[in-house]
Amino acid sequence: MKINSENLIKKLNEKWKGVNCPYCQSSEWTVDTSIVTPIEIGEKKEMKLGGRFQPLIPVSCRNCGNTVFINGLILGCLDDIENEIKSEGENGEEK
Numbered sequence: 001m002k003i004n005s006e007n008l009i010k011k012l013n014e015k016w017k018g019v020n021c022p023y024c025q026s027s028e029w030t031v032d033t034s035i036v037t038p039i040e041i042g043e044k045k046e047m048k049l050g051g052r053f054q055p056l057i058p059v060s061c062r063n064c065g066n067t068v069f070i071n072g073l074i075l076g077c078l079d080d081i082e083n084e085i086k087s088e089g090e091n092g093e094e095k
């Protein structure tokens with residue numbers, strides 16, 4: 001799974017409509033190129049690894065560092081490499 005940067009910026013501009021940082025009013029944002037996810041903590045204070053996760057993309061204010069996490073799945077800006085490879089293989093078999 002990887003970020004489709006072109007699509008991400010296009011969608012953010014579309015949805016955010018040029019919104020400024022709520023803390024410093026700057027309009028300069030920078031988009032990270034990595035996908036991160038929060039780790040769930042269980043009742044016994046253990047970290048729960050594996051299972052479902054939220055593919056979040058950090059977007060930071062260039063002036064004050066305020067960072068928001070965008071769910072790339074909801075925004076629709078992720079390329080699923082596993083599916084791409086799989087479908088390429090399937091196409092190859094059909095020939």
Ligand SMILES: [Zn+2]
Nearest residue numbers: 021024061064
């Ligand atoms: Zn800011």
